[in-house]
Amino acid sequence: MTATKGWEENQREVTSFHTVEEFWRLYNNIKMVSDLRQGCDYSLFKKGIRPMWEDDANIRGGRWLINLEKKQRSSDLDNFCKGDKIALWTANASNSESNVAIGRKLKERLCIPSNLTIGYQHHKDTMVRAGSMTKNAYTV
DSSP states (O other), rough: OOOHHHHHTTTOOOOOOSHHHHHHHHHHSSSSSGGSOOOOOOOOOOTTOSSSSSSHHHHHHHEEEOOGGGGOGGGGGGTTOOOOEEEESSOTTOOOOHHHHHHHHHHHHOOOTHHHHOEEEEEHHHHHGGGGGGGOOOOO
């Protein structure tokens, strides 16, 4: 069994939602990230799209990737994450204007200081290189 196959087999749909109200019900009742076992993570994708680079809806996309240092993992991070990284995926990596706007908004909403940069990586590059070796297509 390959690592990817094992990872894919471990994916479980917890719930789905169709309205804003259903989303907020999930958000207000979901287990806090700090209560998850190590190695677990949450993925939020449109129905029918698998959380994998290889999915047809993702293959031409990319991701904004924010790696958190240990000193950043304080209890207040449960508002958005308590793990090692946050990734926000987009469907079209070549749409630089939209992707940079998304990155700026993400950085603003997560209150990331202006002296820290976050990077956007094309999935096609990430698939062939180790994560830290992948070159950023955009930074903000």
